[in-house]
Amino acid sequence: MAVISVIEAVRSAMQEEMRRDSSVFVLGEDVGKRGGVFLSTQGFLDEFGESRVIDTPLAEASIMGIALGAAFKGMRPIPEVQFSDFVWPSINQLVGEAARARYGSNGQLTVPMVVRIPYGGGIRGGLYHSQNVESFFFHVPGLKVVSPGTPYDAKGLLKSAIRDDNLIIFLEHKKSYRLVRGEVPEEEYTIPIGPSDVKRQGSNITVVSYGLMLHHCLEAAELLSQEDVDVEVVDLRTLRPLDTETIINSVKKTGKILIVHEDNLTGGVGAEIAAIVADQAFEYLDGPISRLCGPDIPTMPFAQSLEEAYLPNTDKVASALRELAQY
Amino acid sequence: MTQPRSGPKNRSARSSRSSKTSDTGLPRGITADDLIDYYKRMVLVRTIDERIWMMNRQGKVPIAASSQGHEATQLGSLLAAEKDGDCFLFTYYRDLAVKMAAGLTPSQVMKSFMGKEGDPYSNGRQFPLQGADLDHKIIQLSNVVAAGLTQAVGYALASRMQGDDTVSIVYFGDGASSQGETHEAMNFAGVHKLPVIFLCENNHYAISVPQKSQMAITDIANRAEGYGLAGVVVDGMDIIQVYEATREAISHARSQGPVLLEMKLERFMPHTTDDDDKRYRPAEEVDNIRQRDPVITMGQYMTEQGFLNQEQIDEISKEATAAINQATDEGEEAPLPDPSTMFDHLFKD
Numbered sequence: 013m014a015v016i017s018v019i020e021a022v023r024s025a026m027q028e029e030m031r032r033d034s035s036v037f038v039l040g041e042d043v044g045k046r047g048g049v050f051l052s053t054q055g056f057l058d059e060f061g062e063s064r065v066i067d068t069p070l071a072e073a074s075i076m077g078i079a080l081g082a083a084f085k086g087m088r089p090i091p092e093v094q095f096s097d098f099v100w101p102s103i104n105q106l107v108g109e110a111a112r113a114r115y116g117s118n119g120q121l122t123v124p125m126v127v128r129i130p131y132g133g134g135i136r137g138g139l140y141h142s143q144n145v146e147s148f149f150f151h152v153p154g155l156k157v158v159s160p161g162t163p164y165d166a167k168g169l170l171k172s173a174i175r176d177d178n179l180i181i182f183l184e185h186k187k188s189y190r191l192v193r194g195e196v197p198e199e200e201y202t203i204p205i206g207p208s209d210v211k212r213q214g215s216n217i218t219v220v221s222y223g224l225m226l227h228h229c230l231e232a233a234e235l236l237s238q239e240d241v242d243v244e245v246v247d248l249r250t251l252r253p254l255d256t257e258t259i260i261n262s263v264k265k266t267g268k269i270l271i272v273h274e275d276n277l278t279g280g281v282g283a284e285i286a287a288i289v290a291d292q293a294f295e296y297l298d299g300p301i302s303r304l305c306g307p308d309i310p311t312m313p314f315a316q317s318l319e320e321a322y323l324p325n326t327d328k329v330a331s332a333l334r335e336l337a338q339y
Numbered sequence: 340m341t342q343p344r345s346g347p348k349n350r351s352a353r354s355s356r357s358s359k360t361s362d363t364g365l366p367r368g369i370t371a372d373d374l375i376d377y378y379k380r381m382v383l384v385r386t387i388d389e390r391i392w393m394m395n396r397q398g399k400v401p402i403a404a405s406s407q408g409h410e411a412t413q414l415g416s417l418l419a420a421e422k423d424g425d426c427f428l429f430t431y432y433r434d435l436a437v438k439m440a441a442g443l444t445p446s447q448v449m450k451s452f453m454g455k456e457g458d459p460y461s462n463g464r465q466f467p468l469q470g471a472d473l474d475h476k477i478i479q480l481s482n483v484v485a486a487g488l489t490q491a492v493g494y495a496l497a498s499r500m501q502g503d504d505t506v507s508i509v510y511f512g513d514g515a516s517s518q519g520e521t522h523e524a525m526n527f528a529g530v531h532k533l534p535v536i537f538l539c540e541n542n543h544y545a546i547s548v549p550q551k552s553q554m555a556i557t558d559i560a561n562r563a564e565g566y567g568l569a570g571v572v573v574d575g576m577d578i579i580q581v582y583e584a585t586r587e588a589i590s591h592a593r594s595q596g597p598v599l600l601e602m603k604l605e606r607f608m609p610h611t612t613d614d615d616d617k618r619y620r621p622a623e624e625v626d627n628i629r630q631r632d633p634v635i636t637m638g639q640y641m642t643e644q645g646f647l648n649q650e651q652i653d654e655i656s657k658e659a660t661a662a663i664n665q666a667t668d669e670g671e672e673a674p675l676p677d678p679s680t681m682f683d684h685l686f687k688d
Binding site: 037063064068069071073074076077078079080081082083084085086087089101104105108109112113114115116117118119120121122153154156177178 | 427429460461462464465469470471472473478480481483486488489490491492493494495496497498499500501505507519520523524526527530683684685686687
């Protein structure tokens, strides 16, 4: 198996699907000649031509509205939001329109559309190139939210997303693009949207995470194993619909749970998981439902010291796990 | 009825009144029978519109936006779209006449306004006649004004990619013309010369805010030039002029690119049944605009041309009332949507 990066996995998934299905096309800022600011569409213009690789004006609301209109006519658009921070002007088209189109037309309309959003910090992006936007979409009925952490998952999930007949918010942690590498099979595969993946088996504590933070959790779990604490790591992969069953089964086994995300603490994905665990596994708990998340300040300060202070990392996860282990 | 005004406002437009009139004096492509048919549709829409307003006062219809005063534009443009064939419509909330003329039955309209089972747009999930009516090639999702414009542009983009002849027509008001997405939609359509018509129903009010407080210009169509679009001002109270302008616009959109049609028309009623226009609109202004009631002027035109006599006009009115009476009964008798259906159609499996 070849070892590739997350960005290569993303590119490869789109390329294969565009070759397979002529209704798939990409649009966004700088996706053409430039190949995308992260090079996710590098080479696409040459291979697929400008009718399927559309450089748009810098106008996010229309990127989403146009993609939605094309989806109504049976195309499978993949609009790219250059940075998650720029998604806000398009929120009405995504949340107010696309996510409600099927429900609001009593099943007449279909929205086979994947919105790709590079998100997250740790790259000195400051307040406007680092944001975690997942909790906003996590709240919305009518769409699915996917956030892979590895090249293998990124490719398999993106291919499934493109074939899905519903609106998918596909979140790619931009720091993982080149940092995270992994094995990806040469042959065709897809990964279903929905199921999480237990990335490490363990019996003492469950840690639930996704995206880049997954890797800090895996590293911390390795550290804790040297201290005789056996940590199970659940990678959500899909945030909505949430794979409640895997989380609950894991907590029933371990009795303790730590939820780790880079996104702000309050109202984050972790808050919902905490409520579900309290509701469905209360009698199995042997410690407080714990969260290690970004603090409640705008993500993410620019100065190195402030950015580091904001972000969860391996040491912080390990400390939180030790504390929970000792409870 | 006045004769078509010659020449588009915007010289970049190619959709001037070049259409040949036939020997009958009618614009190309339509017959006296078409006009009789459309006169009947207009009377039917007006009758049901008035009935719906009354039913709101009776507590039977929660909300309605009236299309009274907009009928000539809505029907004239639909006639052009029907004659042309391949058009897909993105409407807005005041487009009852478009939706009915496109094929909805009075019974379906009543069920929709009463939030009953059998509303084809959303089966009672949304405000009346919002959602989609794909059988009649109409999408209208939301109440966020101008949201349909970029969607219509995307639909036109897909038409081009799929290699078909569909022209998107998106209806919106002068109020929506202020939205940022209107700019974005027209700009993108201009860049790619897409087959889309931006059909602005300018009734000079965004709820209570008059046009002079919305914009510094008189003709919204003038904005077309800034986007590389053809822009045309049309007397939207005159069904013949609307038909001709829309017909031209459709062929222009298909061959050369997008058109901004500004239909100057009047809103006879308050914004919705929840609004009170006496707070912001002088009574004499409403009296004055009603002098140009499109139902009356079209009726006069039909008799003047000898297409209908007064007896037939009266009969059409009677038939409309009978049809609406029956539709009202059907609406009242229809069941409410079953609460068990509330979770249906969130996703496509």
